Amino acid sequence: MSAIIVSGLVSGALYALVASGLSLVWGSLGVFNFAHGVLLMAGAYVAWWVSAPDGLGLGLPVGILASLTFLIVAGAIFYFLLVRPWVGKANAELAVIMTTIAGSIFMQNLVLEVFGGRFKTIDQLVEGTVTVAGTPIQAQNLLTIILAPLLLVGLWLFLTRNRTGLAIRAVAQNQDAAQLFGISVQRVYILTFAMSAVLAGVAGILLGGLFNISPDMGTDPLLRAFVVVVFGGLGSLPGTILGAYAIGLIEAFASYYIGIYWTPVVLFAVLIAVLVVRPTGLMGRPA
């Protein structure tokens, strides 16, 4: 039982990191980033390449730093190439889904070309096993369970206390009014994209310590994040985090009691049920 809860909390934490980035971008730009999973993958690859002995061999701390720096830049580049030309146009949502899908195909094949298809592993941030209340937990799992909420609380404080964070929310609420108050909408958009990329990257580095990394490692977390944001409500950060843990736990219990192969069916059923009752998710605003 406690093992199921732990595995549910770990997935929940990872989904929350991935999905909150998606939700943040949706909230302020009104577009959906299908390349989010590829940013996660790129974060893991940069961390691996900089840190691993068969890459640059600079050690994990440098690897993580390099990875997060890379993601800030990559987020900004993605924004300029794939999002900016369409933001505010009549069909932005559709066009940006296509351009970000295109961007993810591009990145996946680039990584495949540069690093090859063989699986890589990142060193775990912390090794060994810890026993909490009689349950042995892999230290990396425990770190994930603790680190993700800390980061998300940090994000929440930033969005509610910090001037720049308030500017992001102001733009999300009313772009014209925000502009009148002297907020540079453009800068807010870049910042939002970069922050969302960094959140995906952290998830990628954590995932890379738990599983092998491969060019398509971002696909599965992204699909789960879709379910999470639809479930919790797009654009609502509390809804997204609640949704992430709910989906993580439902998944863990379903795969234990009903079997791993029926879990997606259960998730889909839950998703449909929620949407029939609340078409914008638990805490979402109308699309």
Added chain:
Amino acid sequence: MIRDRFTAWRILGAVLVLAAALAAPQVLTSAVAQNLAILSLLYAVVASNWDLTLGYAGIFNFAHVAFFGIGSYVAAISTLQFDLPVWWDLVLAVAVVMVVGAIVSALALRLRGIYVALVTFALTQLCVALINSQKDLTGGPVGLIGVPDLQIGDFAFGSDPRSYFYAAEILLIASTIAMRWLATSNFGLSLVALRDYENYAVSRGIPARRQRVLAIVISSIPTSLAGCLYAHYLIVASPDVFSFSLTTLLLTMVLVGGAGTIYGPILAAFVLTVGTEELSSLGNFRYMIVAALIVLTLRFLPGGIWSLRRWRRPAAPAPLSVALDEKGAP
């Protein structure tokens, strides 16, 4: 919108297309060319039917990928697991897909905009999960191999690939005529009206959800038939039909060809199928080229390649105006 007028040009075009359709399987005799042509034709059916819902009705959905895949699996399962005669599986596939399409679209279309895209995307993933889980019935991740050939009397289609060529052509021509007719009928006009001015259309008595569900269900019929032919022709049904790469390829056909035109996606289906094959020596780089092509087309040619035919005239009124904005929401 003006109703179609049968000008001399249209008749000439139709005659030319029919002549080409009759001649092509006799002229393109190499195995590679025939294979590419058959795949292009089947992809063209899926892309142009997807376009009715995406371009005309403005419903951004991924359901057609699922319809195509379910079609191919119904063909494989009914012939291999239940020994149903071939041809019957086509009827069964259409029936199954119409039911799935009706249920899912009735539920999904309670939602709006991006949520429809996400739920229908989840549907395709559900199909993959079910296929992987029901190994005994579906062959799991490997798929089902040995789907029997279509047959007329004693003549098996596989003995002469030209027969699949003709079958795919007949399907594409029939589906195109149906789609064009639908798109210009009152039904099609009501879809466009709902896409562009939903509140006005609803106030004039157009039942929004019914028309949209109908659009999805009707366009699911040729899509599922294309899936059946695909399984019979390749003699396999594999989960690859739901893959991200095939999904992207088909969606690219719709958008690069020109959403809301029917003909554009068909043209793009041929260009892209042949194009990616010609570039196959480039390995992974070909996908990167296709990706760059998608972004550049959307940026500089939002009407798709079909809009090029009227390059002298002023720009067409944004055929890609898939109405996802909240202004239309009730």
